[in-house]
Amino acid sequence: MLIDPRHLIQLHMIVELGSFISAAERLGLTQPGLSRNIRLLESRIGVRLLIRGKHGAVPTDEGKTLAAYGRRLFELSQQAATTGAAVHRGEVGELRLGAAFSLANGLIAEPVSRFLAARPKTSLRVLPGPTPRLLEELDAGQLDLVVGGTQMLPEEHGLRFEALVDNxxxxxxxxxxxxxxxxxxxxxxxxxxxxxxxxxxxxxxxxxxxxxxxxxxxxxxxxxxxxxxxxxxxxxxxxxxxxxxxxxxxxxxxxxxxxxxxxxxxxxxxLRPIGVAYRVNAYIPPIATAFIKVLRGWAQENRTSLAALRDD
The missing domain is CATH 3.40.190.10 (Periplasmic binding protein-like II)
Structure with missing residues (x-):
């Protein structure tokens, strides 16, 4: 016997609010549609779950038991929605970042620190090495981004380089x-x-x-x-x-x-401009997109600081 988890969540909402009307409004459903789903759930279970009266809906003992499962499912769905939104914003997960030797040795400390401080549920794995080798690993899907000079693989590899800072x-x-x-x-x-x-x-x-x-x-x-x-x-x-x-x-x-x-x-x-390379014909995780935005902000500040130094 299969039970639609959405029906359990709907049962929980009715029990929580004590009314089909209030539950339907909270769930974005019509009252007839919600009533139909509960009747289907009762038919699947084979027992009465709610007693309808003048003052709303009162759960039976069996209804209370199943509504408790519905509450857990509702809470999990809320947590999943929150996590999903955070993932979409690049606030959850691990970023695999390749960085040329000199960059990994200190240059990207500022954008890395800024990124991690604003996203406590993210982590970065910075892998140093020569840019050509890192680009091959990016092309093979072993890295999400590479920060370095404009040494690129041939166009057929589908990599794009975005210059950030003159060098x-x-x-x-x-x-x-x-x-x-x-x-x-x-x-x-x-x-x-x-x-x-x-x-x-x-x-x-x-x-x-x-x-x-x-x-x-x-x-x-x-x-x-x-x-x-x-x-x-x-x-x-x-x-x-x-x-x-x-x-x-x-x-x-x-x-x-x-x-x-x-x-x-x-x-x-x-020297070659410093920039970020990424794959254009493959999925780019949101955490990588978020880090690119941080790099762009850092690069703009760096360009402004360098211009001020030159003016002095």
């Missing part, structure tokens, strides 16, 4: 670094007097860093430390007169802390 290599040192006080570009001879920190050779950014250093007239023997740890980079910079070349959005985040400062140099090295 240059910027020289950075501690806030009171001698070269940070200069109001003009630091001469090459002075840049060579200091030791530098660089990312590892396995990081795709390393080739750009080497090219950027070459554009400043620096050679590889200036590099004193190679690391994939942004924490180590910042700790070393804070304790020494070492310098580093890092993407401008990351430099902006570091200088905003007040612990570090940009060093003006005669040459700038333009």
């Amino acid at each position: 240059d290599l910027v020289a950075v040192g501690r806030a009171d670094h001698p070269l940070a006080k200069l109001e003009q570009d630091a001469p090459v001879a002075q840049l060579r007097e200091y030791r530098w920190v660089a990312c590892l050779e396995q990081d795709p950014l390393r080739r750009d860093v080497e090219a950027g250093m070459a554009s400043l007239g620096l050679t590889q023997d200036c590099v004193a430390l190679e690391t994939a740890s942004l924490t180590l980079v910042t700790d070393v910079l804070a304790r020494t007169d070492f310098l580093t070349l890092i993407p401008s959005p990351l430099a902006n985040a570091l200088t905003a802390s007040g612990r570090f400062a940009r060093v003006q140099a005669a040459s700038s090295y333009t």
Whole structure:
């Protein structure tokens, strides 16, 4: 014997409100339609569930028992509706995010923190790696989004890249670094007097860093430390007169802390814009769409901050 769970919920509502009329209004049904459903339920069960009288509907003992199940179903349906709405808004679930090495090492800390703070029922799994490999994993459905440079797979893979922030290599040192006080570009001879920190050779950014250093007239023997740890980079910079070349959005985040400062140099090295890649011919979960919106807001703020720095 199968019982329609909606009929149990309707029975609960009648018992809760004590009236077919009130229950029909609450459920968005007509009174005749609601009466028909209860008669069908009574026919399926084979017992009387409600006694209709001048003062409304009174449940029998059997009606009270089944109405209790209806109440549980109603509460579950309300919880499911609330959860469903939260899922639709991207407030529930896990996001699998691929991030290029340098980005995973600190650049996306602000949007990630903002996203998680506003959505306590979500979680992020950030997987660092070279952008080409991450894009392959995105294409295979192993990731939901990839944040990185504009290295893309061929069009037939159906990936789309949305550029968010322009990107240059910027020289950075501690806030009171001698070269940070200069109001003009630091001469090459002075840049060579200091030791530098660089990312590892396995990081795709390393080739750009080497090219950027070459554009400043620096050679590889200036590099004193190679690391994939942004924490180590910042700790070393804070304790020494070492310098580093890092993407401008990351430099902006570091200088905003007040612990570090940009060093003006005669040459700038333009990198690929930073953006987010996602699949266009496949399902994009709401949590991914919500994170993209947070990234867009963060990018707009970053562009505004960079413009202000340039104006200064």
